[in-house]
Amino acid sequence: MRGSFDVRNRRNRQRLVANAIGLVVLAVMLFPVYWMIATSFKPGRDILRFDPKWWPSPWTLDNFSDAIHRPYFTDNVKNSAIVVGVVVALSLVIGFLAALAIARFRFYGRRAFIVVIIGVQMIPATALIIPLYVLLARANQVDRLSGVIVTYLTFVLPFTVWTLRGFVMGIPPELEEAAMVDGCTRFGAFLRILLPLIVPGLVATSIFAFVQAWNEFIFAYVILASQENQTLTVWLASFTTSRGTDWGPLMAAATLTSLPVVIFFALVQRRVAFGLTAGAVRG
Amino acid sequence: MSAAPRAATPAAEPLLSSRRRERGLPARVAAGAPPYLLVLPTLVVLVGVLAYPLYWLGRISFEHYGLAELIARKGTWTGLDNYRHMLGDAEFWRIVARTIAFTVVNVGLTMLFATLIALLLVRMGTIVRGAVLVGLVWVWATPVTVAIAVWQWMVDFEFGVLNWTLTKLHVVDLIHYNWFDNPWTGFAVITAVVVWGAIPFAAITIYAGFSQVPQELVEAAEVDGASAWEVFWRVTFPLVKPIFVIVTSLSIIWDFQVFNQIWIMLEFRPSPDYYLLGVYSFVESFRVSQYGLGAAIAVVMVVLMLGVSFVYVRQMVRISEADA
Numbered sequence: 001m002r003g004s005f006d007v008r009n010r011r012n013r014q015r016l017v018a019n020a021i022g023l024v025v026l027a028v029m030l031f032p033v034y035w036m037i038a039t040s041f042k043p044g045r046d047i048l049r050f051d052p053k054w055w056p057s058p059w060t061l062d063n064f065s066d067a068i069h070r071p072y073f074t075d076n077v078k079n080s081a082i083v084v085g086v087v088v089a090l091s092l093v094i095g096f097l098a099a100l101a102i103a104r105f106r107f108y109g110r111r112a113f114i115v116v117i118i119g120v121q122m123i124p125a126t127a128l129i130i131p132l133y134v135l136l137a138r139a140n141q142v143d144r145l146s147g148v149i150v151t152y153l154t155f156v157l158p159f160t161v162w163t164l165r166g167f168v169m170g171i172p173p174e175l176e177e178a179a180m181v182d183g184c185t186r187f188g189a190f191l192r193i194l195l196p197l198i199v200p201g202l203v204a205t206s207i208f209a210f211v212q213a214w215n216e217f218i219f220a221y222v223i224l225a226s227q228e229n230q231t232l233t234v235w236l237a238s239f240t241t242s243r244g245t246d247w248g249p250l251m252a253a254a255t256l257t258s259l260p261v262v263i264f265f266a267l268v269q270r271r272v273a274f275g276l277t278a279g280a281v282r283g
Numbered sequence: 284m285s286a287a288p289r290a291a292t293p294a295a296e297p298l299l300s301s302r303r304r305e306r307g308l309p310a311r312v313a314a315g316a317p318p319y320l321l322v323l324p325t326l327v328v329l330v331g332v333l334a335y336p337l338y339w340l341g342r343i344s345f346e347h348y349g350l351a352e353l354i355a356r357k358g359t360w361t362g363l364d365n366y367r368h369m370l371g372d373a374e375f376w377r378i379v380a381r382t383i384a385f386t387v388v389n390v391g392l393t394m395l396f397a398t399l400i401a402l403l404l405v406r407m408g409t410i411v412r413g414a415v416l417v418g419l420v421w422v423w424a425t426p427v428t429v430a431i432a433v434w435q436w437m438v439d440f441e442f443g444v445l446n447w448t449l450t451k452l453h454v455v456d457l458i459h460y461n462w463f464d465n466p467w468t469g470f471a472v473i474t475a476v477v478v479w480g481a482i483p484f485a486a487i488t489i490y491a492g493f494s495q496v497p498q499e500l501v502e503a504a505e506v507d508g509a510s511a512w513e514v515f516w517r518v519t520f521p522l523v524k525p526i527f528v529i530v531t532s533l534s535i536i537w538d539f540q541v542f543n544q545i546w547i548m549l550e551f552r553p554s555p556d557y558y559l560l561g562v563y564s565f566v567e568s569f570r571v572s573q574y575g576l577g578a579a580i581a582v583v584m585v586v587l588m589l590g591v592s593f594v595y596v597r598q599m600v601r602i603s604e605a606d607a
Contacts, residue, residue: 015406018406018407018408018411019411021403022412022415025403025415026414029418029482032437033421033425036429048441050447052442094324098325100321101319105321107319111604114603115600116326116329118596118599118600119596122536124536124584126560126561126581127581127582127584128333128336128340130343130564130574130578130581131335131337131339132332134353153332154329154332161325214426215427215428217427217543217547222569233428236428236429240550245439250432250436253432254432257428257429258424258429265421
């Protein structure tokens with residue numbers, strides 16, 4: 001008994017220490033994000049000063065309006081939205097089917113298919129971009145969103161299949177089996193039993209797919225040559241080079257670029273931490 | 284996560300599925316066309332978009348393929364010339380060494396910090412843990428281009444908050460110090476950006492592994508007088524080793540091909556001191572228009588990563604077999 005009392009005591013002490021260090025870690029990890037947001041609300045004279053001002057007061061929206069009114073901002077937001085929307089929708093539909101196959105069926109070639117799904121994600125983007133660029137050029141798909149969409153599918157889709165597979169595995173097959181005993185067809189059971197149960201998984205997966213597609217840089221940078229066709233990440237990356245460094249508007253632009261991702265996460269916060277690991281690891 | 288029902292050993296596995304078949308329940312039965320129809324669209328996309336480019340990448344690595352060839356759509360076969368040129372170039376070997384060193388340092392730091400944070404997460408109270416998890420996910424979701432812009436601003440030579448802090452703390456006098464003048468400090472910043480961005484995924488994944496370690500095992504070891512260090516190495520680590528294998532190999536693969544952080548951080552024109560293999564391959568292709576040579580470098584990258592990829596893929600396939 002004494003032993004377990006000691007252990008509990010030790011555990012409480014541990015928790016206090018862990019909490020304290022945890023808060024320090026949190027502060028350090030989030031500082032860059034805080035500094036971005038704080039800077040974006042500061043007037044120019046509070047940005048360009050040697051002693052940093054830790055809190056934006058007075059605050060202003062000038063940096064945001066400057067960023068938004070830069071050339072091609074609205075075009076590029078629209079492009080990003082189109083690319084991400086199409087990629088996520090296609091990946092979810094196609095990926096769900098494949099996830100069903102590897103989670104619910106044993107079939108010849110299943111292992112080979114899994115190897116392909118996982119192996120494809122190992123190919124370096126810098127290696128793929130050379131042939132993809134040249135071949136898209138031949139197919140007249142350079143500088144078009146369709147070329148980028150097809151390219152993004154090659155890394156978002158395998159990820160989607162694998163993550164959804166994890167979620168499908170989490171649903172006991174007995175539920176579908178029961179429906180089939182009651183006269184449902186197999187696909188009826190998938191549609192009526194599995195699909196509604198998997199909705200949280202679909203939401204989580206679509207968010208990860210969204211983040212991947214929204215954040216991608218190198219393919220869009222190479223494939224989309226003209227400025228009005230580029231995506232928001234490329235727009236942001238060329239922000240400094242185009243006009244010298246204008247930190248206030250740059251931080252406002254950076255804040256705006258990460259905004260959609262943050263909003264999506266805020267909406268489904270609870271699922272996220274679990275979902276992040278659902279696809280990668282289930283041991 | 285209901286682990287119990289699928290704790291079947293490999294020997295018990297066929298038994299289970301044959302019992303299912305007897306009951307007339309075709310859930311996981313080898314069943315004709317349906318699974319193939321289900322994977323078909325995915326296969327079409329992946330093979331359609333990737334197979335030919337990969338073949339083509341291999342082919343032009345044996346060709347002279349510059350701008351003229353790009354327009355004429357036909358390279359001239361030069362056998363191993365690209366590879367010979369590349370391997371005979373001292374610059375190439377410097378870049379390989381630099382890439383390997385960079386990968387080792389970045390993966391090492393990522394794994395170290397991620398493991399420490401995961402160990403903390405296990406011990407935290409619920410509220411603080413939730414806050415830390417949300418913070419980590421936020422960092423994870425931050426677009427790399429955004430992260431780069433923010434770090435550029437933090438290390439700005441004139442008004443950067445980092446120079447100010449380090450100077451105020453009397454660590455070093457960094458008034459007007461440009462971190463990118465010297466490749467060593469430049470790479471320190473790049474490492475910071477990469478590791479900062481990589482920690483969340485690694486930490487959360489390792490934490491997920493730790494939280495599946497049965498608490499009784501840890502407690503039993505503690506009651507028997509094991510130190511925290513011993514508990515970690517003798518109890519926790521062996522149980523979550525597969526997760527460490529996965530996270531480490533993924534980190535190696537990601538850090539080995541780092542491109543964005545260097546390319547954007549150095550405003551699309553990094554000096555050769557900053558070349559890693561990914562950047563080098565890109566520059567040879569798109570800057571110098573030597574697509575053949577760039578392809579050869581890319582092929583070498585893929586080959587160098589094959590061993591790591593193999594370990595990773597094997598581990599993942601094992602998991603999927605154990606699950607099914």
